[in-house]
Amino acid sequence: MASSQFQSVGAIKTWHKSGNVLDFDCEHGRVRVAILRDGIMRVRATRARDFGPDFSYAVAKTKWPKVKAAIRSGKVVTIRTKKLLVTITKAPLRIEFARADGTVLNSDERAHGMGWEGKKCRSYRQLVADEMFFGCGEKTGQFNKRGSKTVFWNTDDPNHTYLSEAIYVSIPFLISTRPGAHYGIFWDNTHRTQFNLGQVADEKHYILESDAGEIDYYFFAGDSVREVVRGYARLTGRMWMPPQWALGYQQCRWSYMSAAEIMDVARNFRKRKIPCDVIYCDIDYMDGYRVFTWNPKTFPKPRKMIQDLGRMGFKLVTIIDPGVKNDNKYAVCRDGREKGMFLKKPEGGWFTGNVWPGECVFPDFTNPRVREWWGPWHKKLLDVGVAGIWNDMNEPAVWNHPGGTMPLDIPHDYDGHPTTHERTHNVYGFNMARACHEGLRALRPNQRPFAITRSAYAGIQRYSMVWTGDNQSLWEQLAVSIPECLNLSLSGVPFCGSDVGGFGGNCTGELLARWTQAGAFFPFFRNHTALHTRRQEPWAFGRKVENVCRRYISLRYQLLPYFYNLFHEATANATPIMRPLFWEFPNDPHGYAVDDQFLLGASLLVAPILKPGARQRAVYLPDASDWYDYWTKQKHTGGQYVTAPAPLDTLPLFVRAGSIIPMTKPMEFIGRKSIGEIILDIYPGTKTTGYLYEDDGESFDYERGAYTLTHFAWANGKLKTDKQKTGYKSAVKKYRVRDNSA
Numbered sequence: 001m002a003s004s005q006f007q008s009v010g011a012i013k014t015w016h017k018s019g020n021v022l023d024f025d026c027e028h029g030r031v032r033v034a035i036l037r038d039g040i041m042r043v044r045a046t047r048a049r050d051f052g053p054d055f056s057y058a059v060a061k062t063k064w065p066k067v068k069a070a071i072r073s074g075k076v077v078t079i080r081t082k083k084l085l086v087t088i089t090k091a092p093l094r095i096e097f098a099r100a101d102g103t104v105l106n107s108d109e110r111a112h113g114m115g116w117e118g119k120k121c122r123s124y125r126q127l128v129a130d131e132m133f134f135g136c137g138e139k140t141g142q143f144n145k146r147g148s149k150t151v152f153w154n155t156d157d158p159n160h161t162y163l164s165e166a167i168y169v170s171i172p173f174l175i176s177t178r179p180g181a182h183y184g185i186f187w188d189n190t191h192r193t194q195f196n197l198g199q200v201a202d203e204k205h206y207i208l209e210s211d212a213g214e215i216d217y218y219f220f221a222g223d224s225v226r227e228v229v230r231g232y233a234r235l236t237g238r239m240w241m242p243p244q245w246a247l248g249y250q251q252c253r254w255s256y257m258s259a260a261e262i263m264d265v266a267r268n269f270r271k272r273k274i275p276c277d278v279i280y281c282d283i284d285y286m287d288g289y290r291v292f293t294w295n296p297k298t299f300p301k302p303r304k305m306i307q308d309l310g311r312m313g314f315k316l317v318t319i320i321d322p323g324v325k326n327d328n329k330y331a332v333c334r335d336g337r338e339k340g341m342f343l344k345k346p347e348g349g350w351f352t353g354n355v356w357p358g359e360c361v362f363p364d365f366t367n368p369r370v371r372e373w374w375g376p377w378h379k380k381l382l383d384v385g386v387a388g389i390w391n392d393m394n395e396p397a398v399w400n401h402p403g404g405t406m407p408l409d410i411p412h413d414y415d416g417h418p419t420t421h422e423r424t425h426n427v428y429g430f431n432m433a434r435a436c437h438e439g440l441r442a443l444r445p446n447q448r449p450f451a452i453t454r455s456a457y458a459g460i461q462r463y464s465m466v467w468t469g470d471n472q473s474l475w476e477q478l479a480v481s482i483p484e485c486l487n488l489s490l491s492g493v494p495f496c497g498s499d500v501g502g503f504g505g506n507c508t509g510e511l512l513a514r515w516t517q518a519g520a521f522f523p524f525f526r527n528h529t530a531l532h533t534r535r536q537e538p539w540a541f542g543r544k545v546e547n548v549c550r551r552y553i554s555l556r557y558q559l560l561p562y563f564y565n566l567f568h569e570a571t572a573n574a575t576p577i578m579r580p581l582f583w584e585f586p587n588d589p590h591g592y593a594v595d596d597q598f599l600l601g602a603s604l605l606v607a608p609i610l611k612p613g614a615r616q617r618a619v620y621l622p623d624a625s626d627w628y629d630y631w632t633k634q635k636h637t638g639g640q641y642v643t644a645p646a647p648l649d650t651l652p653l654f655v656r657a658g659s660i661i662p663m664t665k666p667m668e669f670i671g672r673k674s675i676g677e678i679i680l681d682i683y684p685g686t687k688t689t690g691y692l693y694e695d696d697g698e699s700f701d702y703e704r705g706a707y708t709l710t711h712f713a714w715a716n717g718k719l720k721t722d723k724q725k726t727g728y729k730s731a732v733k734k735y736r737v738r739d740n741s742a
């Protein structure tokens with residue numbers, strides 16, 4: 001319930017409209033409702049005399065073509081578009097969003113609506129009985145967020161658990177779904193924000209709240225969760241195609257301590273015939289943790305090392321942290337100080353804080369001038385052949401200050417809207433990743449950048465993929481990575497994944513085998529572990545585990561054409577790569593509760609083993625389809641649980657009837673090889689179709705139409721192919737059909 005200090009916006013005193021924007025002058029503030037599309041409205045509210053400048057880091061689209069809307073005023077004000085009926089009561093002002101047919105989707109809670117308490121802004125919203133919540137970005141904890149409280153405040157917490165309310169990323173985008181009613185709310189406020197999603201005694205309302213700033217939210221209505229997610233992507237943008245090699249297996253450790261160690265790891269992969277594309281340099285490659293340098297003793301010839309790796313088919317990715325060692329003999333620090341690129345204390349003088357290098361200064365990434373300065377430093381790395389950048393510690397983590405980050409009063413530019421860390425904290429990492437992406441693009445304009453980031457805000461998909469930070473080598477963290485990445489995928493970030501094997505603590509052979517099996521089906525597939533932990537490369541636990549890892553890493557590569565299709569879908573339509581069951585089967589009520597399985601694209605159902613000792617598991621096969629066991633080719637009807645056998649070398653995997661899965665022969669790395677022979681793995685159903693997307697795997701030419709789409713249909717034992725886009729010369733010389741119905 002609202003406390004007595006809460007002041008609601010009150011009754012409308014006057015109102016007017018200009019075009020598709022309605023402005024309400026109320027007793028205790030102003031409210032503005034803007035019609036952006038048939039199914040997208042924006043609501044702003046402020047207590048100040050006027051709204052602040054219209055600026056957002058998350059929003060990619062600010063100009064919307066005019067929508068046809070009927071606006072009427074009588075006892076209430078109504079807005080009617082093709083998709084929405086918005087009703088605004090006058091005394092007090094409350095907003096209700098209904099579908100065009102009158103079905104109410106969501107509304108302000110009648111008693112309180114929107115308003116303020118101290119500096120805080122808040123929206124009380126009606127909660128209905130069968131409403132479920134998803135999205136909310138990167139969160140551990142329950143899959144359906146209903147009944148939980150979640151906090152958006154980017155936090156470096158290597159000990160986070162299932163119950164942690166805030167971790168590395170803040171995406172305050174809420175998806176609500178119940179039979180026949182779907183909507184989304186993107187609450188665009190970068191201050192510390194909290195969603196109380198019904199953790200209230202009466203369960204009749206939920207609360208969205210930020211520590212300060214305006215109320216500024218977007219309401220997305222849709223006929224499905226898909227449409228809601230697409231609406232959000234229209235606003236915040238879509239990801240780019242990554243370089244194709246980024247879909248390969250990646251190996252990391254904090255740290256491979258020398259060039260010799262990196263080469264040894266690389267040679268082991270090739271000797272053992274375990275496919276791998278990327279090896280990482282964690283912080284110890286640097287000279288005293290100074291970013292954009294190399295340790296002259298342990299990495300004396302980085303260019304040569306990277307060339308040698310390249311000849312073996314590996315790419316190298318290096319870590320970069322935001323903390324710049326406060327050392328005036330060091331070029332990055334000196335130059336940045338001379339040019340005024342670092343954050344200052346409110347009373348003047350550089351703000352300093354401790355991270356890996358000891359005392360550091362911190363670039364103000366919310367200043368465009370600073371981003372432009374930071375980008376070109378990456379040239380030092382690209383010039384010796386580094387293929388991608390790993391942006392870490394960018395919440396930012398600052399160890400010697402309360403809360404593990406910088407004080408809230410540190411001034412920032414916020415792209416020309418001077419403010420303090422209180423408002424910029426959640427977009428600090430976003431803007432570091434952005435500086436990196438823009439820097440890489442400026443240096444290599446037609447080469448797809450590969451950037452990974454730990455911290456982020458809504459809209460990050462335009463600049464970087466996200467990995468879920470420091471998890472632990474625990475079975476429950478393997479389990480939580482599924483709902484965590486599913487919700488992150490629904491929140492506009494399809495390219496995501498967790499450290500395979502777990503970061504903190506010591507992995508075991510069985511856990512590594514099971515995690516590698518699962519990880520092979522996540523969009524991002526990287527094994528990583530912390531300093532002083534047990535070795536975690538695929539061969540670290542003996543032959544048996546190594547064989548399991550090889551089998552699944554190899555399967556990942558065989559599925560490359562299918563995976564690449566999914567990255568194309570994510571780029572073109574903002575479709576998640578890993579999908580909850582309800583994405584494909586919204587009418588199967590059971591699928592909404594399933595958080596220990598996921599769909600990879602429309603066709604593959606992945607059911608990882610999440611318990612030690614388990615040698616079988618129950619798998620739910622969604623209704624409205626038949627399913628083939630990938631291993632035995634046995635056919636099952638949907639809408640039931642089956643018990644799938646799962647000896648250590650088997651991950652339960654099912655294929656939706658009617659699918660054609662494009663695959664390739666096993667390969668050791670993706671590199672730049674084109675795939676000459678495609679295997680079409682056919683799982684007949686009533687209608688059996690599939691497709692193949694191809695482009696050059698590395699440039700942005702696909703944006704200008706340089707890609708090919710080949711569609712397949714299978715009927716009566718015959719394959720029909722049909723090229724629907726031919727902008728890129730297909731590399732495929734041969735299709736080999738594998739009919740699995742026999």
Ligand code: GLC
Nearest residue numbers: 254282283319392454469470
């Ligand atoms: C952070 C990162 C982790 C990395 C470590 C050392 O904890 O999350 O992945 O290995 O720093 O750089």
